[in-house]
Amino acid sequence: MKGLPTGSRLLRPALVLALAAWTLLPLFVLVVVSFSGGWRFPSLLGADPGLNAWSTLREGSGRLLPALYTSLGLGVGTGALAALTGLPLGRALSDLRGGWRLLGAACAFLPVAAPPLALAVGLQFTFLRAGLGGSVLGVTLAHLIPALGYTSLFFLGVFSVFDRGIETEARRLGARSWQILARITMPLLRRPLAEAFVLGFLVSWAQVPLTLLVGQGRVRPLTVEVLSWVEAGQDPLAAAGAALLVLPPLLLMGAAAFAFRRAEVVAP
Amino acid sequence: MTSRRGRLGIAAAAILTAPVVVGVGYAVAGALGLVGPGASGRPSLDRTFLVLSESAVIEGTLWILWVAAASTLLAGVASMGIAVALRGTGRLDGLGRALAVLPLPVPHLVAAVAGLLVLGQSGFFARLAFQAGLIDGPSGMPALVYDPLGIGLIVALVWKEIPFLSLVAFSVLGTRGDALERTARGLGASGRDVLFRVTLPILWRGMLPAAVAVFTFVAGSYEAAVILAPSDPLPLPLLTWERFVDAGLDRRGDAYVLALLGLWIAALAVVAHEVVRAKLPSLEGAHQ
Numbered sequence: 104m105k106g107l108p109t110g111s112r113l114l115r116p117a118l119v120l121a122l123a124a125w126t127l128l129p130l131f132v133l134v135v136v137s138f139s140g141g142w143r144f145p146s147l148l149g150a151d152p153g154l155n156a157w158s159t160l161r162e163g164s165g166r167l168l169p170a171l172y173t174s175l176g177l178g179v180g181t182g183a184l185a186a187l188t189g190l191p192l193g194r195a196l197s198d199l200r201g202g203w204r205l206l207g208a209a210c211a212f213l214p215v216a217a218p219p220l221a222l223a224v225g226l227q228f229t230f231l232r233a234g235l236g237g238s239v240l241g242v243t244l245a246h247l248i249p250a251l252g253y254t255s256l257f258f259l260g261v262f263s264v265f266d267r268g269i270e271t272e273a274r275r276l277g278a279r280s281w282q283i284l285a286r287i288t289m290p291l292l293r294r295p296l297a298e299a300f301v302l303g304f305l306v307s308w309a310q311v312p313l314t315l316l317v318g319q320g321r322v323r324p325l326t327v328e329v330l331s332w333v334e335a336g337q338d339p340l341a342a343a344g345a346a347l348l349v350l351p352p353l354l355l356m357g358a359a360a361f362a363f364r365r366a367e368v369v370a371p
Numbered sequence: 372m373t374s375r376r377g378r379l380g381i382a383a384a385a386i387l388t389a390p391v392v393v394g395v396g397y398a399v400a401g402a403l404g405l406v407g408p409g410a411s412g413r414p415s416l417d418r419t420f421l422v423l424s425e426s427a428v429i430e431g432t433l434w435i436l437w438v439a440a441a442s443t444l445l446a447g448v449a450s451m452g453i454a455v456a457l458r459g460t461g462r463l464d465g466l467g468r469a470l471a472v473l474p475l476p477v478p479h480l481v482a483a484v485a486g487l488l489v490l491g492q493s494g495f496f497a498r499l500a501f502q503a504g505l506i507d508g509p510s511g512m513p514a515l516v517y518d519p520l521g522i523g524l525i526v527a528l529v530w531k532e533i534p535f536l537s538l539v540a541f542s543v544l545g546t547r548g549d550a551l552e553r554t555a556r557g558l559g560a561s562g563r564d565v566l567f568r569v570t571l572p573i574l575w576r577g578m579l580p581a582a583v584a585v586f587t588f589v590a591g592s593y594e595a596a597v598i599l600a601p602s603d604p605l606p607l608p609l610l611t612w613e614r615f616v617d618a619g620l621d622r623r624g625d626a627y628v629l630a631l632l633g634l635w636i637a638a639l640a641v642v643a644h645e646v647v648r649a650k651l652p653s654l655e656g657a658h659q
Binding site for chain 1: 376377379380381382383384385386387388390391393394395396397398401406407453456457459463464466467470471473474475476477478479480481482484485486487488489493494495497498499501502508509530584587588590591592593594597598608611612615626627629630631633634637638641
């Protein structure tokens with residue numbers, strides 16, 4: 104870095120400290136409020152600090168635990184479907200050439216760029232007519248729309264650099280299509296598949312407007328419950344729900360980073 | 372494009388586009404008064420003109436554009452500063468970079484809830500100010516949430532968007548910055564000149580697509596605005612929601628017009644980005 108613009112010796116520690124405060128303070132406050140029995144002004148820790156909102160998780164009472172399960176179910180379902188469907192779609196897009204390829208990528212970008220609320224307003228009628236309104240399946244399929252855009256674009260990138268020579272070689276040696284898929288392609292794409300699953304999971308995990316409009320208040324993941332707790336002024340529950348919304352994505356990304364640091368690179 | 376692979380590619384593109392086409396198509400039909408609540412059954416642009424000329428719609432649209440522009444600009448500038456200052460290979464730089472991207476997987480809704488608890492008039496900062504004797508009570512704290520300028524919402528969005536833009540900035544510097552900067556230094560440019568005439572231009576050009584993505588996302592985002600935005604003016608996404616669930620069936624149709632307005636804003640931002648990018652001289656080969 105010698106001679107290139109960078110932070111001075113004094114600036115960098117100060118910047119890292121400021122970054123630590125900027126990044127961690129809001130998360131710290133969430134945790135503090137979630138453990139308070141009631142966060143009344145002017146107490147910093149709130150009344151009766153303790154397990155409070157979190158105890159409903161252990162006891163299985165209240166709406167926090169069901170909401171967590173619903174969020175996890177939607178996230179896992181959307182992540183799995185988005186990864187498994189995004190793979191063939193991304194591969195098919197990568198087979199396009201020239202202007203067609205640009206058009207294909209633009210098509211995959213559409214569901215990513217469209218504001219979910221605008222999409223939900225237009226799609227709600229279709230979901231209701233199909234009998235999918237207010238159901239977990241309906242909300243999963245609604246979440247799949249933007250998630251599939253992300254994973255298709257992701258696999259378009261993966262297959263742009265994927266060496267298909269090994270598949271051709273296996274075919275020459277007499278392997279059938281399903282054998283190539285099960286024994287060569289899928290094992291080689293384990294890491295991108297896991298990353299695509301995380302991508303789909305995260306899209307679903309944070310989704311609000313599509314959940315509200317297609318779920319119609321009957322499907323209530325953490326995001327929907329947190330919104331209703333904020334509106335009701337139930338700060339400790341809202342903070343606990345919000346803290347729960349932070350944990351799985353952080354753990355997933357940390358686990359993925361840890362696993363992939365140890366894994367060999369299988370796709371160039 | 373008649374090969375089997377080509378046909379499969381086009382089919383894949385069609386599958387991905389279909390839900391958006393259905394959604395937009397229904398919204399267009401709704402805006403024209405052909406379908407949906409309060410539809411007359413005859414195609415007409417009357418509702419579209421009426422809704423778009425409402426002062427609440429104009430103010431709500433300008434307000435969310437202001438918030439999107441301010442938060443994107445602030446997050447972009449902060450990310451460029453972080454990327455330049457912490458580009459080294461030392462532990463401190465690595466720690467700083469990790470801290471900068473930590474909130475990446477945090478949902479926008481959580482950023483908004485945290486913003487409310489930290490910046491609200493009875494929030495964490497207000498309590499600290501009270502303990503320090505700076506204010507007498509919540510009313511002494513300046514309104515940073517539900518405020519007309521959207522300061523609380525902007526701060527929460529900057530907190531949420533810095534990780535993404537920083538990640539892009541780190542990547543741009545890692546792949547593009549070095550060669551041009553070293554050439555400039557070799558030709559006698561000062562550190563300040565390299566920073567302002569090479570490093571930062573490389574950064575903002577590389578970050579432009581990501582910044583456009585952030586801008587369009589924020590402009591159409593519902594979940595952060597519903598927690599931190601004021602009710603007057605009501606931001607476009609909240610206005611869309613309000614009309615869509617309005618008790619009066621006549622007003623519900625307005626939501627289709629507003630949803631299309633949101634889509635137009637996203638599309639215009641992408642087109643504007645393409646125009647700007649096309650006009651910029653290429654940096655490729657400039658250092659050769």
